[in-house]
Amino acid sequence: MGKYSNDILELLKGIGGKENIVTVSHCATRLRFVLADPKQANVKAIESVKSVKGSFTQAGQFQVIIGNDVSTFYNELIKETGIKESTKDDAKKAGRQNLNFLQRMISHLAEIFAPIIPAIVVGGLILGFRNVIGEIKMLEDGTKTLTDVSQFWAGTNHFLWLIGEAIFHFLPVGITWSIARKMGTTQILGIVLGLTLVSPQLMNAYGMAGGGEPGVWDFGFTQIQMIGYQAQVIPAMLAGFILCFLEIRIRKIVPEYISMIVVPFFALVPTVLVAHVVLGPIGWQIGSFISDVVYAGLTSAVGWLFASIFGFLYAPLVITGLHHMTNAIDLQLMSDIGGTNLWPMIALSNIAQGAAVVGIIFLNRNNPSKEEEKQVSIPAAISCFLGVTEPAMFGINLKYVFPFLAAMIGSALAGVFSVATGVMANSIGVGGLPGILAIQTGHWGTFAISMLIALGVPFALTLVFANRKILVKKDDQLSA
Incomplete structure (x- = not known):
């Protein structure tokens, strides 16, 4: 018998x-089940298993939190049941059978952005550091920056x-590559398509925004403007999907012995043409409209209302997976x-969820019946x-409900x-306490106060709710 x-x-x-x-697979701490009939899962019975530290359903998968020993648990599960091993991608594909159309679209969107998020986070940190050394006048009575007085720091800046430009200006390359990778088509064609943008x-694109006049490709009977789409998201996504659509369809009808020549040519060339004639201009307008609406909402007289709704509902969006839309x-x-x-509020929501968990830890600090729970709550708060x-929300806050509400209010x-x-943030960054490094340096002070609110309010409300038995279930066994 195994452990x-x-x-x-x-x-x-x-x-x-x-x-x-x-199917069943695993990630760093969780088993990922795709169930034929999710209604058969008895959550209460599952969470009473000694090794299980919580469970939740996301993206059509029933996920069971095991902890750092999940790989050992998974290997024993496979060995003892004879179930075929699966990858996370297998589980994602199978899990879509339990999703509606909108959920499937969000799932696809998440898989496109997930591989490029680490680069964007690095880029945000770099922009933040460059602001510190190149924008803050901290020397010679507040008249000069580090780059003004030091050739080393000027060179570093x-x-x-070089890295920041590669990440942000050439972002379409990463997007078109990620789409080709996700759709199972030729990834190098995705990269080439991105480079043509x-x-x-x-x-x-920044020159266009400043009123510059682009050159043209002159075909005699018509001209096409030579416009770049640096840092543009929607044009790259539209072009990437068209490329994959054409490649998949053409590959089905072209004999295999000539496919290496015919498929890339007839997939790539029409896509690049359509991207510059139709998709690019339309995508630019769509993207600009979305950003204008969001920015206008956040900076208008009722910006506080927009912020309060977004801050309150962001954590529930994470549960549904809809939060991935905010990346674009x-x-x-x-x-x-x-x-x-927009992104600073996301970082604050993460902090608020952690602060609520700290409230639960404080409530149960002298409760011997909660010793096993601390194996989940303490790492979850740090995470x-x-x-x-996710570990905090699904392992602790949603289990009790009231700390989840406290975190939403604090957020x-x-x-x-x-x-x-x-x-304002320079870019997407690490979404918790280190998030301040992605904030534009002129706003560090006010963001620090925002962080204190996100820490203090959820912690205090968690204690208040527990003491006044607001949303507290009878079997919670709190020390409050």
Whole structure:
């Protein structure tokens, strides 16, 4: 018998038996089940299993939190049940059978942006650091920056822009590559397509925004403007999907022995043409409209209302997966206005969820019946403060309900203060306490106050709700 044999038997019973499992894979801390009939899963029985630290359903997958020993648990599960091993991609594909059309679209969007988020985070940190050394006049009575007085820092500032430019100006390359990768088509064609959107031959998108006149490709009977789409999200996404659509369709009708020649040519060339004639201009207008609406909403007289609603509802959006839509909006804002006032609220929401967990930890500090729960709550709180909220939300806050509400209220108040004081981020960053590094340096002070609100309000409300038995279930067994 293995280390987890008894727990596996209990888990299988709670999940509806081996026959109810379509696929199962695992990530760093969770088992990811796709169930034939999700209604057969007995959540209460599953969460009573000793090794299980929580469960939730997301993107059509029933996910069971095991912890750092999940790989050992998974290997024993596979061995003892004879279920075929699956990858996370297998689970995602199978899980879509349980999703409606909108959920499937959001799932696809998430998979497109996930591979490029690390680069965007790095770019945000670089922009923040460049602002510190190149924009803050901290020397010689507040008249000069580090780059003004030091050739080393001036050179460093110049060098770091090499990376920042590669990440943000050439973002369409990453998007078209990611779409080709996700759709299972030829990835190098995705990269080439992205490069045709940001080629040095084209007028830079920033030059166009400044009123510049682009050159043209003159075909005699018509002309096409040579416009670049640096940092543009929607044009790259539209072009990427057209490329994949054409490649998949052409490959089906072209004999295999000539496919290497015919498919790339007839997929790439028409896509590049359509991208510059139709998709690019339309995508630019769509992206600009979205960013204008969001920015106008956040900077209008009722910006506080927009901020309070977004801050309050962001955590529930994470549960549904709809939060992935904000990546495209943030990137468009960065392109249009040089930063984003939406992303700081996301970082604050993460902090608020962590603060609510700290409230639960404080309530149960002397409760011996909650010792096992601390194995989840303490790492979950740390994870929140570093930008990953799922363990905290699904393992603790949603389990009790009232700390989740406390975090939503704290996030809303912190978001209102952030928007009211004009906080802007250079880009998407690490979404917890380190998020301040992505904030434009002139707003560090006000964002720090926003962070204190996101820390203090959820913690205090969690204690208040517990003491006054607001939304507290009878079987919660709190020390309050």
